[in-house]
Amino acid sequence: MKQNDGRRWHDMGGQAAGPVPKEDHDFALWEKRIDALMVLCSAKGHFTVDGLRRALEDMGEDAFETMSYYERWVASLNQNLVEAGVYTPTELGERMEEIATRGETYGEAAHG
Amino acid sequence: MMPHDHHDHLSPSGHPYRKDNDEPLTYWQCMEIAMRELLIEKGVTTATEIASQIDTMDARSPANGAAVVARAWVDPAFKARLLENASRASREMGFDIGTLRLIALENTEDIHNVVVCTLCSCYPRNLLGLPPDWYKTRAYRSRVVKEPRKVLAEFGLELPAETTVRVHDSTADMRYIVIPVRPDGTENMTEEELAELVSRDSMIGTGIAKLPS
Numbered sequence: 001m002k003q004n005d006g007r008r009w010h011d012m013g014g015q016a017a018g019p020v021p022k023e024d025h026d027f028a029l030w031e032k033r034i035d036a037l038m039v040l041c042s043a044k045g046h047f048t049v050d051g052l053r054r055a056l057e058d059m060g061e062d063a064f065e066t067m068s069y070y071e072r073w074v075a076s077l078n079q080n081l082v083e084a085g086v087y088t089p090t091e092l093g094e095r096m097e098e099i100a101t102r103g104e105t106y107g108e109a110a111h112g
Numbered sequence: 113m114m115p116h117d118h119h120d121h122l123s124p125s126g127h128p129y130r131k132d133n134d135e136p137l138t139y140w141q142c143m144e145i146a147m148r149e150l151l152i153e154k155g156v157t158t159a160t161e162i163a164s165q166i167d168t169m170d171a172r173s174p175a176n177g178a179a180v181v182a183r184a185w186v187d188p189a190f191k192a193r194l195l196e197n198a199s200r201a202s203r204e205m206g207f208d209i210g211t212l213r214l215i216a217l218e219n220t221e222d223i224h225n226v227v228v229c230t231l232c233s234c235y236p237r238n239l240l241g242l243p244p245d246w247y248k249t250r251a252y253r254s255r256v257v258k259e260p261r262k263v264l265a266e267f268g269l270e271l272p273a274e275t276t277v278r279v280h281d282s283t284a285d286m287r288y289i290v291i292p293v294r295p296d297g298t299e300n301m302t303e304e305e306l307a308e309l310v311s312r313d314s315m316i317g318t319g320i321a322k323l324p325s
Contacts, residue, residue, distance in 0.1 A: 037144075095146035
């Protein structure tokens with residue numbers, strides 16, 4: 001498929017690609033939590049699935065190749081919540097700094 | 113959402129943390145924790161609500177979709193309602209379909225349907241649970257609309273040349289579920305026994321129903 005066919009990177013239908021990898025994984029707690037937050041925050045009207053998709057698509061192909069599925073959801077959900085004024089980037093950054101001091105693993109940092 | 117009184121590798125329930133919880137905290141996991149805590153503190157949601165939503169999703173599995181398919185196999189009137197409006201027919205069985213428009217696609221001896229979301233990862237998660245990783249890959253999304261027979265062959269499904277293959281591209285608001293062909297030799301099976309034959313992949317279209325053992 002030509003690069004300049006007018007489609008954006010996420011519009012993948014019909015392009016050449018390799019074999020379908022069959023591996024699967026059980027979802028980790030943080031992945032289930034971000035999925036739950038997406039469902040709850042959209043149900044409460046803070047953003048829509050279209051907003052989620054817009055941010056994912058604007059993150060670009062590099063993010064698709066280098067970040068995992070739910071890592072991209074974290075980034076997209078965060079962008080939508082900041083845009084909706086639910087919290088500020090400063091609040092998020094300060095909390096992340098504090099969380100990083102709690103321990104080295106997810107379990108320690110999340111208190112469970 | 114858990115007590116803050118342990119620094120060993122046991123969770124508050126006394127079980128070891130699963131592997132993912134024991135690995136070094138990543139930047140994005142840290143952001144998830146921060147977002148979740150801020151959302152709770154600001155009253156957007158609660159820890160209980162998040163846990164409940166996770167339980168709801170964990171309870172969704174291909175068994176739900178399989179129950180719908182088995183009902184359609186044994187009850188022609190239900191099948192007609194399912195093909196007319198799959199959201200409404202699934203709700204009849206007590207499944208929460210939300211606001212999604214769900215469309216059931218019936219496989220026949222001549223037609224084989226397969227489902228994809230080329231743009232993203234849209235999937236009938238209310239009936240099948242979360243999508244498998246391969247459903248979200250570039251390879252599946254790109255190729256199944258162009259060379260479905262080759263992709264299906266990679267899943268071990270070789271279709272006769274005379275079978276028509278229809279590929280359905282999902283959207284954020286519209287999801288598909290495939291009703292696989294009921295296998296021969298199942299005439300005397302109960303609805304519950306039939307549901308056991310309906311695999312996840314048979315409802316995506318990358319597989320067919322299992323044969324009775």
